[in-house]
Amino acid sequence: xxxxxxxxxxxxxxxxxxxxxxxxxxxxxxxxxxxxxxxxxxxxxxxxxxxxxxxxxxxxxxxxxxxxxxxxxxxxxxxxxxxxxxxxxxxxxxxxxxxxxxxxxxxxxxxxxxxxxxxxxxxxxxxxxxxxxxxxxxxxxxxxxxxxxxxxxxxxxxxxxxxxxxxxxxxxxxxxxxxxxxxxxxxxxxxxxxxxxxxxxxxxxxxxxxxxxxxxxxxxxxxxxxxxxxxxxxxxxxxxxxxxxxxxxxxxxxxxxxxxxxxxxxxxxxxxxxxxxxxxxxxxxxxxxxxxxxxxxxxxxxxxxxxxxxxxx
Amino acid sequence: xxxxxxxxxxxxxxxxxxxxxxxxxxxxxxxxxxxxxxxxxxxxxxxxxxxxxxxxxxxxxxxxxxxxxxxxxxxxxxxxxxxxxxxxxxxxxxxxxxxxxxxxxxxxxxxxxxxxxxxxxxxxxxxxxxxxxxxxxxxxxxxxxxxxxxxxxxxxxxxxxxxxxxxxxxxxxxxxxxxxxxxxxxxxxxxxxxxxxxxxxxxxxxxxxxxxxxxxxxxxxxxxxxxxxxxxxxxxxxxxxxxxxxxxxxxxxxxxxxxxxxxxxxxxxxxxxxxxxxxxxxxxxxxxxxxxxxxxxxxxxxxxxxxxxxxxxxxxxxxxxxxxxxxxxxxxxxxxxxxxxxxxxxxxxxxxxxxxxxxxxxxxxxxxxxxxxxxxxxxxxxxxxxxxxxxxxxxxxxxxxxxxxxxxxxxxxxxxxxxxxxxxxxxxxxxxxxxxxxxxxxxxxxx
Numbered sequence: 001x002x003x004x005x006x007x008x009x010x011x012x013x014x015x016x017x018x019x020x021x022x023x024x025x026x027x028x029x030x031x032x033x034x035x036x037x038x039x040x041x042x043x044x045x046x047x048x049x050x051x052x053x054x055x056x057x058x059x060x061x062x063x064x065x066x067x068x069x070x071x072x073x074x075x076x077x078x079x080x081x082x083x084x085x086x087x088x089x090x091x092x093x094x095x096x097x098x099x100x101x102x103x104x105x106x107x108x109x110x111x112x113x114x115x116x117x118x119x120x121x122x123x124x125x126x127x128x129x130x131x132x133x134x135x136x137x138x139x140x141x142x143x144x145x146x147x148x149x150x151x152x153x154x155x156x157x158x159x160x161x162x163x164x165x166x167x168x169x170x171x172x173x174x175x176x177x178x179x180x181x182x183x184x185x186x187x188x189x190x191x192x193x194x195x196x197x198x199x200x201x202x203x204x205x206x207x208x209x210x211x212x213x214x215x216x217x218x219x220x221x222x223x224x225x226x227x228x229x230x231x232x233x234x235x236x237x238x239x240x241x242x243x244x245x246x247x248x249x250x251x252x253x254x255x256x257x258x259x260x261x262x263x264x265x266x267x268x269x270x271x272x273x274x275x276x277x278x279x280x281x282x283x284x285x286x287x288x289x290x291x292x293x294x295x296x297x298x299x300x301x302x303x304x305x306x307x308x309x310x311x312x313x
Numbered sequence: 314x315x316x317x318x319x320x321x322x323x324x325x326x327x328x329x330x331x332x333x334x335x336x337x338x339x340x341x342x343x344x345x346x347x348x349x350x351x352x353x354x355x356x357x358x359x360x361x362x363x364x365x366x367x368x369x370x371x372x373x374x375x376x377x378x379x380x381x382x383x384x385x386x387x388x389x390x391x392x393x394x395x396x397x398x399x400x401x402x403x404x405x406x407x408x409x410x411x412x413x414x415x416x417x418x419x420x421x422x423x424x425x426x427x428x429x430x431x432x433x434x435x436x437x438x439x440x441x442x443x444x445x446x447x448x449x450x451x452x453x454x455x456x457x458x459x460x461x462x463x464x465x466x467x468x469x470x471x472x473x474x475x476x477x478x479x480x481x482x483x484x485x486x487x488x489x490x491x492x493x494x495x496x497x498x499x500x501x502x503x504x505x506x507x508x509x510x511x512x513x514x515x516x517x518x519x520x521x522x523x524x525x526x527x528x529x530x531x532x533x534x535x536x537x538x539x540x541x542x543x544x545x546x547x548x549x550x551x552x553x554x555x556x557x558x559x560x561x562x563x564x565x566x567x568x569x570x571x572x573x574x575x576x577x578x579x580x581x582x583x584x585x586x587x588x589x590x591x592x593x594x595x596x597x598x599x600x601x602x603x604x605x606x607x608x609x610x611x612x613x614x615x616x617x618x619x620x621x622x623x624x625x626x627x628x629x630x631x632x633x634x635x636x637x638x639x640x641x642x643x644x645x646x647x648x649x650x651x652x653x654x655x656x657x658x659x660x661x662x663x664x665x666x667x668x669x670x671x672x673x674x675x676x677x678x679x680x681x682x683x684x685x686x687x688x689x690x691x692x693x694x695x696x697x698x699x700x701x702x703x704x705x706x707x708x709x710x711x712x713x714x715x716x717x718x719x720x721x722x723x724x725x726x727x728x729x730x731x732x733x734x735x736x737x738x739x740x741x742x743x744x745x746x747x748x749x750x751x752x753x754x755x756x757x758x759x760x
Contacts, residue, residue, distance in 0.1 A: 006651060051753055053486065054406055055430035056760060076749075077740050144579040163665060165514075172731055189578040257525035261732050264727065279750065300580050 019294035022183065041293065048286035055280065060226070067287035081288065082235060084266045085295070090176060091183075091267065099184050100237050108225070111199045112194070122194070125189040132186060136253035139182040143168040143257060147148060175261040179250055186250075191236045198232030199225070234307050245296050262306040268292045335590045350436035351415075354639035357388035361414035364393060369473065370600065370662035382646060389642045391416075398530065405432065408719070413634035415643040419464065420529065421455050421627035422710035422720065428712030430464050430757050434635045435461040444651050451695050452602060452668035453629040455627045455709060455722060457758065464630035465647065467656045468665030470709065471688040472537060472595050472624040475602050476611040480590035484511045492614050492690055492706065493624055495662055498541075498567050509574040510591045516576040518593040526650025526731055531724035532710065533625045538564050538710050540701050543620040546719055547711045548699070552747035556723065557740040565617045565727075565736035572731060592690060593623075596688050596733040598665035603684070614688050614706075626693045626707035628665065660683035714757035718750040 048067050050060040070077045086276040087092040110121050127135060145167035155163040168178045202225065210220045226233075254260035255270075268288060276285035364375055368671070372395060379393045381403065382421045393587055394414070396404050402423050419427060429435045434717040437445070440462075445453075447737045448465050456464035481488055486504045508517035522615040536546060539556065542564035548555035578582040584592035592598065593615070603610050614622045631650060633643045637741065649655065656672040666688050667673040674680075696705035697711045723729035728745035730736045751757060 034734050048746060053754065055410070057429060057431060058754065076745050083700065141579060143578055146516070146577045148579065169574075172733075255525065255728075257523065259522055259525065259732075262527060262728055263734075264730075276719070277407060279718045280406060281718075281750070282397065 023208060035158075038200055041290075042294075044286040047283055048290050050283050051209060052282040053280050054276065054282055060283075063283060067283050067290070068283070071287055077284075078264070080266060081268075083263060083269060084268045084271045085292075088247070089115055091180060091247055092241055094180055095184060095244045096237060096240045097234050098180075099188050099240050100233065101103040102184065103188050103195055103236065104233070106188065106192045107195035107199055108221075111196055121193075125193060127186045128189040128193075130186070132183075132249040133253050135186045136180060136250040136258070137177075139185075139250075140169075140254060140258040143178050143258075144180075145202060167259070169258055171259050172264040175264040179247070179254070179260075179265050182250060183247065186242075187226065191240060195229060195232055198229035202228035202292060237307070238300075240302065242300070244298075245269075245292075263303050315674040317466055317591075328746050335574060340725075349382070351439070351633050351635060351637035351640035353439070353641045354637075356573045356639075356641035356645065357638055358642060359390045359392060360416060361640050361641050362391055362393045362416040362646070364418040365393040365420075366393055367398055367629075367661060368597065371659065374655075374659045376524075376664040377658065378650055382649050385649075388597070389645060390411055393508055393644055400569060406430075408704075410634070411636045415634055415637040415639050416646055417634055417718070418629050418631055418632060420465070420629055421464075422529075422712075422716050424456065424464050424630065424632070425712050425759070426714045427523055427632075429757060431635050433463045433632045434464065434637060434640065434691040435463055435576070436633050436644065436647065436717075437462050439633060439640045439646050439647070440465065440538040440651075441644070444648050447651070447669045447671055448661065449668050449673060451671055451692055451707070453696070454685060454697070455631055456541070456632075458712070464632040464653060466628055466630035467659045468663065469668045469692055470533075470591070470595055470597075470626055470628035470665060471691050472534065472615055473687055474613040474615060475584060475592040475594065475598065476613050477584070477587060477590045477606060478609040478611050480508065480511075480587065481611070483607055484508045484590070484591075484655075488611065489613055491687060495614045495617045495622045497577075498564065498616045502567060502570065505571060505574050505591065514576075514588070514646060514702075516574055516583075517589050518571060518576065519578050519589045519594070520575050521569070521578060521592075521594050522575060523578045523581055525728070526725050527728040529720060529724070532720040532728045534595075534691070535568065536710065537615050537623040537625055537708065538568055538618060538707070540623040541615065541618040541620050543618075545699075545701055545711075546619060547713065547747070550751060552722075553741075554744075556744045557737070561621065562737045562740060565730050566687060566739065567618070569730050570672070570731070572733075588606045596665050596685060597663050599678070599685060600662070607645040612685060614687060614691070620701070623696075623704060623708050624706055625710065626692060626695065627709050628668075714759060715751050715754060719747055722746045722750075 010026055019132045020202070049063055049065070051063040051066075052060040071081055074077050106124055110117065110124065114120070144150070144152070145157060147153060149163040149165070149168075150166065152163065153165075153166050166174075168174050205223050207220060210224050222264065226302050246269060251260065251265050251267055252273070255262050255265070271290075272285045272288045273283050273293070275288060323666060325411070335752065363380070366372055376393065376397075377390050382389075383391055383713070401418075402420055403418060405417065405423075407425065410430070415430055415732050419433070424433065445462070448456075449469065451469055452466045453462070455466065456462045476488055485506050486507055488504065505518050509515050511517075521530065521534065524554040526535070532546075539542075539546060539561050542558075542560040544558040544561035544564075545555045546552065576589045583589045585600075585601055587606075592602070599612075616622070631647055632648070633640055637643055651669060652673070653672050656667050656669050657675065660667045660672065660676065660678075664678065664685070667676055668684070673689075677683060680686070683689075691706045694706040696702065696708045698709040703710055710716065713719070722743040726739040727740045
């Protein structure tokens, strides 16, 4: 970024002090980041080079890049790991546009003067308040593979008895789709509220002016609404992508008691947690998280490049 | 991004990397004092107790025991904390030894790992001689490592197949009367199919699918299939050749073939409501099932895959945390917990075979001629964890500190097989992973 040269040569002192003030003001946040993100991550990097076990009486032994070698070349480990990466990516690629689009649609739907609009808004927001684990348990009943499952019995009724029992969670083809649907259902309200706030900041005069210019509904949406919430939309999409990579709860709950196909829905977080806490293998789990961190950072940087929020307005 | 911030970022990163003390590794493994005996303490004061949250009736029995203990004397006050059963073992694993309670419950097969990790203290010095000698041989053996005892259970466990007599007779299915005339796997499969053909939803079997299989239930409930096929989870510290033997693979193929006939049991009531005629589960469902079916309930052994019928054994037990400063008081509480009144209350609540001699002798359910005699018969033929012959029935899960990996990998494979994966490659993969882990940990020798 180059800014136009100031006319007078800038004095260096105040600029230095600005920098100092800036640093002082950001100290609390930076300290928090270092304490809660930086240091643990530093530990993870270090631990991934050791053979460390949770609570093992054996002293950690230096392992070099063995954990990483296994992660990428040991067929038993690399298979599930690469599959987990792919699952994560699939989840993100589907969920981000779907959830952002749906949130926008809902926000526009609920951005009007209606009686009891607050009631509708809270209805759509309600799933966000429930913990994901609880939502997963409820959806387990919806997606149950017997003909008693809510979804199966509904389809049975709609199709005049031509629909039998289908194993939504256990079938490799629909397992991930099931996870995606329940995740979107749970999360969409949150993005909706943010977008709703964005929509309400667009001045009404703009719409009036557009109407005077005989702009159609669609044109108003294209040329008034979208530019007005562009920043919000970009923010929501970014937030959703970061959250999408963290998917864990619903997979864990449903694998451990809902008959979910583990291979088709294993995510990297899931693998890291089960490696660390079911098999007590901290070194391996650290290596998984380090690789994952690098991938997510790379993807986020690419995303920042591609959709840069306008700072001009 | 300006070059100054970049430079500072690089400096910060370098600084961070330098500041990280490698010594902190010790916090994550090793380094714990190595002292595995609790301090005796004064024998009075407050002691903390952790237990797993089981069925409502079990929780109530335990809470009552704690309440009556607290009101029976005023020297010791017990504070009970219940932790959900599914995450209980994880909780103990992830808790530092010094933060563990004075008295804690643990699932039998996890004990070796907690001893290895120096989280459990030997209880011999704190529990009375009377309590120790009253424990049944099976329960005592489960709690013993290198001649020291680390745990005692209130109850043991067993697996069986509950049958709905009315449905079995209606379908004309012949079923065994005991261990001696047990059904083979093929006969069992045929029975399941015959029952399913008569069933409105074509489902005739419950395998407790609602519990999931990628967890301890998977290992406990279906390792008997491996043992009964002549294999084992671990032989002389190696899984390869034991877990992926051809006989085990074909047994797993049979297990896989049942899925079509299995009710997913989402509501947990498939058998109690009569939707299925057979339920493959442990003693703990007896209270619920007998209430629902009354005289129509029959208790049958698991099918024989060639090496004789097998069942799991061992259950939750009580021990003293290695960091306890109040071992004497903890022992007093354990004595109280393992007396006849409390053991009987607990085993009445969960239908388990009592793990103390006196309570077992009084048990209405498990005496000869009692409704659950089969479980007592099974436990009377123990195999231990390594010598799995054709004639013994109750097998103990591998007594090794590496058990967490064994169970994680086996149950993961089981879950995959149930979901349709190829049994051979799933079992081979599990065996390789287990062996890799054992070699990474120098065979989990308990020091």
